[in-house]
Amino acid sequence: MKVLVTGGAGYIGSVVTHLLAGEGHRVVVLDDLSTGFADTIPPGTEFHKLAVHDVARVLTPEAGFEAVLHFAGKIEVAESVARPDLYWHVNVAGTMAVLDAARAARMPRLIFSSTGSMYDAAGTGKLTEDSPVRPRNPYAATKLAVDLMLAGECAAFGLGAASLRYFNAAGAVDGLGERHNPESHLIPIVLQVAGGQRDELLLYGDDYPTPDGTCIRDYIHVADLATAHLLALQAIEPGRHEIYNLGNGDGYSVRQVVDAAREVTGHPIPVTVAPRRAGDAPATVADSEKARAELGWWPVRPDLREIIADAWAFHRATW
Numbered sequence: 001m002k003v004l005v006t007g008g009a010g011y012i013g014s015v016v017t018h019l020l021a022g023e024g025h026r027v028v029v030l031d032d033l034s035t036g037f038a039d040t041i042p043p044g045t046e047f048h049k050l051a052v053h054d055v056a057r058v059l060t061p062e063a064g065f066e067a068v069l070h071f072a073g074k075i076e077v078a079e080s081v082a083r084p085d086l087y088w089h090v091n092v093a094g095t096m097a098v099l100d101a102a103r104a105a106r107m108p109r110l111i112f113s114s115t116g117s118m119y120d121a122a123g124t125g126k127l128t129e130d131s132p133v134r135p136r137n138p139y140a141a142t143k144l145a146v147d148l149m150l151a152g153e154c155a156a157f158g159l160g161a162a163s164l165r166y167f168n169a170a171g172a173v174d175g176l177g178e179r180h181n182p183e184s185h186l187i188p189i190v191l192q193v194a195g196g197q198r199d200e201l202l203l204y205g206d207d208y209p210t211p212d213g214t215c216i217r218d219y220i221h222v223a224d225l226a227t228a229h230l231l232a233l234q235a236i237e238p239g240r241h242e243i244y245n246l247g248n249g250d251g252y253s254v255r256q257v258v259d260a261a262r263e264v265t266g267h268p269i270p271v272t273v274a275p276r277r278a279g280d281a282p283a284t285v286a287d288s289e290k291a292r293a294e295l296g297w298w299p300v301r302p303d304l305r306e307i308i309a310d311a312w313a314f315h316r317a318t319w
Contacts, residue, residue: 074139172313
């Protein structure tokens, strides 16, 4: 299958790109390298350094693409609050450019990188695809907007699409890991403290209604996420838009993550409790039963320590 991967030089996009290439697909990567890295693209892979808004220069009727995996987008929550205009421009208008090009090229399949952070996680139960959504920031709002766009596109024009709502991607595989700057995700921040790149971890709130008072999140290994994309690519059907939650189904608190990182790294990780951050939910844990039932997908690397160990090996190699 000939596949276009937008944002294929980023964290999750690069892992999926390598897996697609390894499975024998003809992969073309489009990325503006604003947050991605050219050295993550598999050798010999066709690469176009372009903004997602220019996707029609690559996704043409003559190119013969059979699928698009759409990762290109902005992902930092704090930045989205400060620059909502940027997030609507890149995440929503950029996706509209992809859909316009796909429609003109009669490209039949699309997999979208969505997010579980849009759910209204008011309680501590597991979240299904039918759980209420209430985006707490412009980043999550733009992801929900694209999910709604895809539903309409599929119904009106026959596209087959799947929105994969990730929970907390983590870990590393084959030298591909998180390289965000600035870093905002818990596990790499904890590992920066362990490695001496930060003095301490700020723990935002220890009085939540959870067993140890800290927020609980569902961490999913990036390799497991990548596998889900290939399974979804085979399963999607014309005219249908499906949503799949992707998570381990187990939640770990911030303190549990810190304790596991201390065990894995053998380093002290100083922690200072800070006030709660606005908008943080007590717990967000995925119910991924739909992905298991319809895609035959389940995490094969669910252990938190293994996830952290893979991330630690990557960070040590790149320091």
